[in-house]
Amino acid sequence: xxxxxxxxxxxxxxxxxIAPLLAWAxxxxxxxxxxGTRIVSNKIEQKTGLPCQLESVTWSPWRGVAINKFQVFVPxxxxxxxxxxxxxxxxxxxxxxxxxxxxxxxxxxxxxxxDVNVAVETLRELVVRPMDNPSKxxxxxxxxxxxxxPYSDPxxxxxxxxxxxxxxxxxxxxxKGRGLSVTSIPVENFEGEIIVSNAKVRIFSERVPDFSVTxxxxxxxxxxxxxxxxxxxxxxxxxxxxxxxEVGLRIPVVWGDRSLAVIEHSLRAFGLDFELSAAxxxxxxxxxxLQVSLPDxxxxxxPVFPEQESPLSVSNLNSKNRLQGYLLIPSTxxxxxxxxxxxxxxxxxxxxxxxxxxxxxxxxxxxxAGVVAKDVRAIGEEDAVLMNGFATxxxxxxxxxxxxxxxxxxxxxxxxVRMASGxxxxxxxxxxxxxxxxxxxxxxxxxxxxxxxxGEDRSWVPFFDTAEEILGRQNTNLPKLP
Numbered sequence: 001x002x003x004x005x006x007x008x009x010x011x012x013x014x015x016x017x018i019a020p021l022l023a024w025a026x027x028x029x030x031x032x033x034x035x036g037t038r039i040v041s042n043k044i045e046q047k048t049g050l051p052c053q054l055e056s057v058t059w060s061p062w063r064g065v066a067i068n069k070f071q072v073f074v075p076x077x078x079x080x081x082x083x084x085x086x087x088x089x090x091x092x093x094x095x096x097x098x099x100x101x102x103x104x105x106x107x108x109x110x111x112x113x114x115d116v117n118v119a120v121e122t123l124r125e126l127v128v129r130p131m132d133n134p135s136k137x138x139x140x141x142x143x144x145x146x147x148x149x150p151y152s153d154p155x156x157x158x159x160x161x162x163x164x165x166x167x168x169x170x171x172x173x174x175x176k177g178r179g180l181s182v183t184s185i186p187v188e189n190f191e192g193e194i195i196v197s198n199a200k201v202r203i204f205s206e207r208v209p210d211f212s213v214t215x216x217x218x219x220x221x222x223x224x225x226x227x228x229x230x231x232x233x234x235x236x237x238x239x240x241x242x243x244x245x246e247v248g249l250r251i252p253v254v255w256g257d258r259s260l261a262v263i264e265h266s267l268r269a270f271g272l273d274f275e276l277s278a279a280x281x282x283x284x285x286x287x288x289x290l291q292v293s294l295p296d297x298x299x300x301x302x303p304v305f306p307e308q309e310s311p312l313s314v315s316n317l318n319s320k321n322r323l324q325g326y327l328l329i330p331s332t333x334x335x336x337x338x339x340x341x342x343x344x345x346x347x348x349x350x351x352x353x354x355x356x357x358x359x360x361x362x363x364x365x366x367x368x369a370g371v372v373a374k375d376v377r378a379i380g381e382e383d384a385v386l387m388n389g390f391a392t393x394x395x396x397x398x399x400x401x402x403x404x405x406x407x408x409x410x411x412x413x414x415x416x417v418r419m420a421s422g423x424x425x426x427x428x429x430x431x432x433x434x435x436x437x438x439x440x441x442x443x444x445x446x447x448x449x450x451x452x453x454x455g456e457d458r459s460w461v462p463f464f465d466t467a468e469e470i471l472g473r474q475n476t477n478l479p480k481l482p
Contacts, residue, residue, distance in 0.1 A: 036057070037053070037054050037055065037056060037057065040054065040057055040067075041053050041054060048072075049075065050072050050073065050074075050075060050084065051072070051073040051074075051075060051076070051081065052070065052071060052072045052073065053070075053071050053073075054067055054068065054069055054070045054071070055068045055069035055070075056068045056069075063091070063093070064091055064092050064093035064094055064106075064108075065091070065092040065094065066089060066090070066091050066092075067087075067089070067090040067091075067092075068088075068089055069086070069087075069088065069089075070086065070087045070090055071083060071085075071086045071087075072084045072085055072086070074122055074126075078122070078125045078126070082122070083117070084116070084118055084122070085114065085115060085116040085117070085118070086114075086115050087111055087112070087113065087114050087115075088112050088113035088115075089110070089112045089113065090109075090110070090111055090112075091108075091109070091110040091112070092106050092108075092109050092110075093106055093107045093108040093109075093110075094106050094107070095107045095190060095192070103190075105190055105192055105225065106192050107191075107192050107193075108192065108193055108195065109192070109193070109194045109195070110194075110195045110197070111194070111195070111196045111197070111199065112197050112198060113197070113198050113199070114196065114198075114199035114200070114201075114218075115199070115200050116199075116200065116201040116202065116203075117202045117204075118202075118203060118204075119203075119204055119205060119206045120203060120204070120205045120206075121205070121206050121207065123203070124393050126330070127330040127331070127333070127368050127393070190225055190226055191223070191224075191225055191226030191227065191229075192223075192224045192225050192226070193221060193222060193223050193224060193231070194220065194221075194222040194224060195220070195221055195222075196218060196219060196220035196222070196233075197219055198217065198218075198219070199217075199218035199219070199220075200214070200215065200216050200217070200218065201214070201215045201218065202214045202215075207448070208464065210241060211241065212239075212240075212241060212242075213238070213239070213240055214237075214238070214239040215235050215237075215238055216235070216236055216237045216238075216239070217234075217235065217236025217237060218233070218234070218235050218236070219233070219234045219236075220232065220233040220234070222253055222255075222260065223253070223255040223260075224255060224260070225255075226255075227256075228254070228255060228256030228257075229254075229255055229256075230252055230253065230254050230255070231252070231253045231254075231255070232250060232251065232252050232253065233250075233251045233253060234248075234249065234250045234251070235248075235249045235250075236248065238269065240270075244270065246269040246270055249267060249269060251265055251267070251276065252265060258281060258282045258283070259279050259280065259281045259282070260279065260280050261277075261278060261279040261280075262276055262277055262278040262279070263277060264276075264277050265277070271299070271300040271301050271302060272294060272297070272299065272300075273294065273295060273297050274292060274293070274294060275291075275292075275293040275294075275295060276291070276292055276293075277289075277290075277291045277293075278290045278291070280327065285326035285327070285328050285329055285332075286326060286327040286328055287324070287325075287326055287327075288324065288325065288326070288327050289322070289323070289324040290322065290323045290324070291320065291321065291322045291323075292321045293318075293319065293320045293321070294317060294318055294319040294320075294339075295318060296316060296317070296318045297316070297317055297318070298314065298315055298316065298317075299312075299313065299314035299315075299317050301313075309347075311346060311347045311348070312344070312345070312346055312347070313344070313345045313347075314341050314342075314343065314344050315342055315343035315344075316341060316342040316343060317339070317340070317341045317342075318339070318340055318341075319337070319338065319339035319340070320337070320338050320339075321335070321336070321337040321338075322335055322336050322337075323335035323366075330368060331368050332368075333367070333368055334365070334366065334367045334368075335365070335366040335367075336363075336364065336365050336366070337362070337363070337364040337365075337366075338361070338362075338363050339361065339362045339363075340359075340360070340361050341357075341359070341360050341361075341378075342358065342359050342360075343356075343357075343358060343359075344356070344357040344360065344378065348416070353412070353416075355380070355382075355383055356380045356381070356382070356383070357378040357379060357380040357383065357384075357385075358379055358380050358381065359378075359379055360377055360378035360379060361375060361376070361377060362375070362376045362377075363375045363376070368393060369392060369393055370390055370391050370392035370393050370394075370396075371390065371391050372389075372390045373387060373388050373389045373390065373399065374388065375388060376388065382405060382406050382408075382409045383403070383404070383405045383406075383409055384403075384404040384405075385401065385402070385403055385404075386401075386402045386404070387399055387400065387401045387402070388400065389443065391445070395445060395448060396445055397443070397444065397445035397450065398442075398443065398444045398445070399442075399443040399444075400440055400441070400442055400443070401440070401441040401442075401443065402438055402439070402440050402441075403426075403428075403438065403439050403441065404431065404436055404437070404438045405428070405436070405437060405438075406435060406436065406437075407435070407436075407437055410428040410437040410439075413426055413428075414426045414427065414428060416470070417454070417470055420469040420470045421466075421469050423455055423456060423461070424454050424455060424456075424461065424466065424469070424470070425454070425455065425456050425457075425458075426439055426454065427439065427458075441453065441454060443463060444460075446460065449462060449463075450462070450463040450464065451463055452466065454466055
């Protein structure tokens with residue numbers, strides 16, 4: 001072999017093997033430096049509007065992209081830069097075939113050790129915050145009309161249809177009865193999946209420190225793209241405060257017709273039977289719908305009060321709760337809740353006294369602006385309670401609670417309140433009919449604290465502290481719920 005041929009061979013070896021290897025090593029080294037990770041973090045922040053940082057980004061042809069120690073923070077304009085969530089490792093196994101076809105797809109996305117720890121108040125601020133660069137959102141078209149969301153609003157339906165309607169739009173989400181192979185668009189050959197392991201989500205309240213909801217040991221195998229198939233999401237434990245918990249929940253998910261859905265899945269938790277339906281569609285804005293229903297049932301709260309007799313019994317309860325909107329446009333989210341109950345008995349744990357209601361209903365509507373209690377009422381032979389009010393995302397709140405009782409029951413209620421604290425007074429007034437008396441209790445948010453006019457001469461007292469005194473929580477083991 002002459003000298004020229006040796007040089008040509010050497011150049012080929014360099015261009016085919018050594019140069020790409022050095023480029024790959026240099027790229028991985030660069031994105032493990034502070035400058036490289038800052039470039040990636042800035043790109044993510046431009047897309048999401050959320051500050052973030054990460055430890056390193058590496059890539060290899062056989063293991064894909066790995067992002068290590070990824071953290072996302074609260075925007076500085078919303079307050080202290082607290083941590084929103086962190087992920088120990090994100091691994092993306094890209095699909096080379098989809099990239100060649102001009103599609104950004106992965107064959108496998110792994111999220112390991114996701115840890116979310118966020119306050120309700122922070123979530124509220126994130127949802128209502130204005131978008132600085134809405135044009136940069138991944139909404140390439142105008143979002144679909146509200147009617148195209150996976151669910152319709154139950155409040156817009158006739159009253160006699162609210163409890164019987166099907167929660168899923170059958171044109172959007174595949175139903176088991178129709179078979180998973182039926183789709184309205186051509187099925188892609190490419191298939192991907194999302195793997196979640198060892199995740200934890202905790203949502204708490206800064207204003208009510210005793211309240212928190214924790215989902216621990218979350219695992220998931222979620223199908224995406226391609227033909228219709230099934231996956232599963234599981235949760236090792238759900239805790240409400242630190243005293244109420246439920247262990248071992250599994251929820252099947254179905255992929256089909258460009259939608260990921262949970263189809264009328266029945267489960268039992270905290271002594272109640274639930275029916276869960278949900279769907280998210282791969283369309284402009286990512287429309288999503290969620291419904292949690294409680295079918296007609298007798299309420300058994302023994303799991304909530306394991307060490308004592310439950311102070312509340314309900315012979316019949318049903319509820320339908322819905323949320324819908326666009327994931328990429330949080331301001332579009334709206335929800336509704338309608339609950340009906342019969343034969344409710346509330347026992348005072350101190351002296352076994354009882355308050356009975358024959359029937360009742362509670363209707364709420366929620367948007368990103370706030371929550372409206374449209375109609376809350378409980379009706380009994382001796383007592384009735386009626387309420388309406390609102391709470392805004394800006395922290396404003398006001399409600400009027402009317403208590404109507406027979407004269408004898410009114411005296412009993414006033415005595416119980418007076419015994420709880422000498423600074424409280426529940427003074428009733430005669431209603432139009434002589435056999436009924438009433439008292440309107442006003443509830444308002446004042447200087448960031450919920451107050452009510454239950455003090456002497458209807459002065460304002462803290463709502464939660466007063467409720468604790470009246471309920472006698474210090475002498476019982478009631479759950480610490482707000």
